[in-house]
Amino acid sequence: MRLLLVEDDPMLGDSVQCVLQQESFAVDWARDGEEAELALNAFLYDCVLLDLGLPGKNGLDLLHDLRKRKSSMPVIILTARDAVSDRVAGLDSGADDYLVKPFDPDELTARIRALLRRRDGRVEPLITFGTLTLNPATHELYCQGRPIRLSLREFSLISLLLERPGATVSREQLEERLYGWNEEVESNAIGVHIHNLRKKLGHDLIRTVRGVGYMVIENP
Numbered sequence: 001m002r003l004l005l006v007e008d009d010p011m012l013g014d015s016v017q018c019v020l021q022q023e024s025f026a027v028d029w030a031r032d033g034e035e036a037e038l039a040l041n042a043f044l045y046d047c048v049l050l051d052l053g054l055p056g057k058n059g060l061d062l063l064h065d066l067r068k069r070k071s072s073m074p075v076i077i078l079t080a081r082d083a084v085s086d087r088v089a090g091l092d093s094g095a096d097d098y099l100v101k102p103f104d105p106d107e108l109t110a111r112i113r114a115l116l117r118r119r120d121g122r123v124e125p126l127i128t129f130g131t132l133t134l135n136p137a138t139h140e141l142y143c144q145g146r147p148i149r150l151s152l153r154e155f156s157l158i159s160l161l162l163e164r165p166g167a168t169v170s171r172e173q174l175e176e177r178l179y180g181w182n183e184e185v186e187s188n189a190i191g192v193h194i195h196n197l198r199k200k201l202g203h204d205l206i207r208t209v210r211g212v213g214y215m216v217i218e219n220p
Contacts, residue, residue, distance in 0.1 A: 134162060
């Protein structure tokens with residue numbers, strides 16, 4: 001999952017980025033409103049974490065522009081403004097959630113997961129598919145009740161494929177969702193992760209659609 005963090009405080013931004021990366025998210029960090037605007041025009045994100053008091057262009061203006069384009073990209077406002085009127089203004093401007101600084105990192109990641117569940121039309125916190133059970137909160141994957149040890153990148157990749165079982169996802173789409181701005185992506189990185197997942201989960205789960213990408217299917 002790829003997130004855009006828009007935060008001008010270097011210490012807070014670095015801390016939040018590190019926490020989210022440890023939770024298997026790819027995180028692009030924009031330090032001002034203009035940089036955030038460029039990122040929003042260039043990429044699709046699973047969620048935007050938006051400060052309001054930004055240099056250049058403020059957070060509410062960014063949010064207004066995003067919603068004027070009919071974008072349904074999920075947005076969580078992260079701000080020190082804790083007045084009820086500020087919360088109302090943020091939510092009525094199109095934000096999906098509002099979190100006041102200082103906040104607990106565990107609460108932030110829980111809110112992101114809840115928002116992604118709603119986006120995907122899921123109610124249950126666990127993702128089940130065939131004999132697989134995936135827990136996004138604990139990064140655990142079980143196959144036929146047996147725990148499977150995965151790297152963070154492998155966990156992110158199988159999570160993306162399980163978002164839309166039966167749908168083909170291209171290598172380029174997977175790279176865009178798994179890697180942030182400053183991460184180097186080797187040409188065979190996705191293929192290596194797919195190979196490792198097949199070794200751990202069976203070769204029939206992930207099908208290669210030649211020239212297109214990959215999909216997950218239930219065992220025939």
